Amino acid sequence: MIIDVGYPKPCGLGYTDERTIISTYRSLIDGSEKHLRPFVKQIEAVIGVGNYGAQYLTQSEVDTILDR
Helix, strand or coil: CCCCCCCCCCHHHHHCCCHHHHHHHHHHHHHHHHHHHHHHHHHHHHHCCCCCCCCCCCHHHHHHHCCC
16 A cells, blocks of 8 residues: 555645646555455465455555445
8 A cells, every 4th residue: 555645634635736647646546455455365364354454555455445
């Protein structure tokens, strides 16, 4: 997940009005979230569903991404 820009409200987008940069940045955020979901699913297949603990994001942010 992209955490150095103020998730869940990416403040990095506030520094530009360039549509290409905004589109690319949003794609990076979306891709990062899409990768987190199967990553957590694989871990929880071993440790049990709901037992994954956030490491960099807050647990609330992770739960939001995972739709929990």
